[in-house]
Amino acid sequence: MRFLVIAYLLTGCQKKGAVEMETEIESEIELSEESTSAITQDMSETEVDGSVYGLGEDRFETNTSEAISVEESILDVEDCFYYTALTEEIKERITGKSYPDTEESLQISYEDLAYVHVLHYDFQAQVQEGELICNQSIAQDLVDIFHELYESQYPIEKIRLIDEYDADDEASMADNNTSCFNYRTVPGRTKLSNHSYGCAIDINPLYNPYVRTSDGKELISPDNAVPYADRSADFPYKIDKNDLCYRIFTEHGFRWGGAWNSSKDYQHFEKVS
Ligand SMILES: [Zn+2]
Numbered sequence: 001m002r003f004l005v006i007a008y009l010l011t012g013c014q015k016k017g018a019v020e021m022e023t024e025i026e027s028e029i030e031l032s033e034e035s036t037s038a039i040t041q042d043m044s045e046t047e048v049d050g051s052v053y054g055l056g057e058d059r060f061e062t063n064t065s066e067a068i069s070v071e072e073s074i075l076d077v078e079d080c081f082y083y084t085a086l087t088e089e090i091k092e093r094i095t096g097k098s099y100p101d102t103e104e105s106l107q108i109s110y111e112d113l114a115y116v117h118v119l120h121y122d123f124q125a126q127v128q129e130g131e132l133i134c135n136q137s138i139a140q141d142l143v144d145i146f147h148e149l150y151e152s153q154y155p156i157e158k159i160r161l162i163d164e165y166d167a168d169d170e171a172s173m174a175d176n177n178t179s180c181f182n183y184r185t186v187p188g189r190t191k192l193s194n195h196s197y198g199c200a201i202d203i204n205p206l207y208n209p210y211v212r213t214s215d216g217k218e219l220i221s222p223d224n225a226v227p228y229a230d231r232s233a234d235f236p237y238k239i240d241k242n243d244l245c246y247r248i249f250t251e252h253g254f255r256w257g258g259a260w261n262s263s264k265d266y267q268h269f270e271k272v273s
Helices: 002-012 014-030 036-049 070-079 088-094 136-151 169-174 223-228 244-251
Strands: 082-085 113-121 127-135 200-202 210-214 217-221 268-270
Touching: 082 136, 113 136, 127 136, 136 244, 169 217, 169 223, 217 223
Parallel strands: none
Antiparallel strands: 082 113, 113 127, 200 268, 210 217
């Protein structure tokens, strides 16, 4: 079992390895007159100051050609929590979906956004990869928060880009998908949501619906979340003020939609500077 998890993690974090490999090749060309040890030293500085940002300042070199030890597998887990600027491939994945393909000027640019890679425990207590797009300003917060949630084995069913649902928020919520950036308005209004700036995130949204009143009628999003709108009921994956997710996000300066007065958005955390 342990080795299955290790093999999975190595596969799951290949994207970061690829980024590091490219950086290494460029550095070696630029620093061809330097000694090998100087190159290695420069590499560690490049990683910290460059396009890949992880949990801490100590970076680890991974030698994939050798047998995998348990100790190395622990380092690999740490390497799976990181953020980068959007690559061309990621821009292609989101453009025309969560990121509008339009000539009109947007309130956000690709450069304002970051790609975040994490691991999480699903509802079967299996380790899964998670991907998020968020504002650069909260990227390090999300890396740290999801690492803390992972260490506590906090259950999150899935963390996929909303682009896998064609940026359809209702479909993503109904599938209980955790997501962040989506250039859209607040439901029922013309105002842009904080998700448009990548400053808001929705966690386990099926079990933590958005509940509001319109024309005297209670509206619950997603549609299939009606059983979970009654917050006095007892059910799993419920975010409340005793919940670990609530505690960690608020410690990082996020506000919780479940504490709003005019509506209740139990899935929603946002940090707007
Ligand atoms: Zn939200």
